[in-house]
Amino acid sequence: MKKKGFLIDMDGVIYKGSEPIPGAVEFINGLREKGLPFLFLTNNSQRTSRDVCYKLNKMGFKVNDTDIFTCAMATARYLASKKENGTAYVICEGGLLTELYNAGYSIVDDQPDYVIIGEGRTIMLESVDKALNMVMKGAKLIATNLDPNCPMGDGKYRAGCGALVAMLECASGIKAFSVGKPSPVMMRMARKALQLTTDETVMIGDTMGTDILGAGSMGFTTVLTLSGVTHESDLAHFGYSPDFIIKSVKDLLNEDLFVKVIGETALAEAHY
Known part of the structure; x- marks a missing residue:
């Protein structure tokens, strides 16, 4: 059987702010009806998959928690595979903390194995200085993603995880390892989660430097x-x-284009 499945970015692809992009609800719900697997990928580490699912459900998307894969999830799982029951000093919000706890990690304020930087809207310079000194003493510097900024809607942006990480890299002289898009770590995890091979996987995204790269x-x-x-x-x-x-994504409601993307065999094998 020739399968196809989708990895799909969210902000700018299926919604903007709190509003779905026209045609997005029909497209996503149509994938579910066709039995074509999909997984949402986001470089936002602030929210848990349950939080994200709630937001999507309110917009009309028929999705579950398991349809969402965040860079926080990828980061926690990657670190757990490298060091079980490790310790971390974390600058972030709830989504990343939850995933680290789930992966068996302890959050500490002294001598951590890792310093992990995620998304945050209330970051204090005191925390950044603390992280810097930990890195200088040997803690490994990890970034959930390297996005320099994050769109907030109405043409406004806020500084992203990558901007904060760049400051720590400059101050310490040490490069961070990033797990989020475009890292092959997150891409490979997502593909495996859908049980797809490389040629069975389609990525839909709005950003050349992360999704497409x-x-x-x-x-x-x-x-x-x-x-x-x-x-x-x-x-x-x-x-x-x-x-x-x-x-x-409204363009993909056109069956001729959709068939070009996934192929006639994959469409014929889909379960309606």
Whole structure:
């Protein structure tokens, strides 16, 4: 059986702010009806998968907690695979803390194995200084992602995890290891979660430097939607390109285009 499944970014792809992008609800719910597997990937470590699921359900998406994979989940699972029952000093919000606890990690204020930086809106410089000194004494510096900024809607942005990590890298002279998109760590985990092979995996995203770069490097089929961060005029600045470019996921409601993306065999094998 020739399967196909989707890894799908969220902000800018299926919603903006608190509103779904036109056609997104129909597209996602249609994947479920067709029996085509999908997993949402987000570089936002603030919320748990349950929090994200609640937001999507309110918008009309028929999804479950298990349909969401965050960079916080990827980070916690990666670190647990490297060091069981480790310790971490963490600058972040609830989503990452929850995942680290679930992975058997203890959150400490002294001599941690890892200093982990995630998303946060109330970060104190005192915490940053503390993290710096821990890194200088040997704690490994980990970033949930390296996004320099995060869109807040209405054309506004806030500094992202990558901006804070860059400050610590500059101060310490030590480079952080990032687990979130475009890292192959998160991409591989997500593919395996759907039990897909490389050629069975399709990534839909709005950001060339994370979604498309990460998925393309893994050999996945890539679909860039212009409904979010990346504009068509930006494409000339990149040395790589997506396999497909669409205005929004609403375009994928067109069966001819959808078949081009997943192939006739995969559509025929889908369970309605």
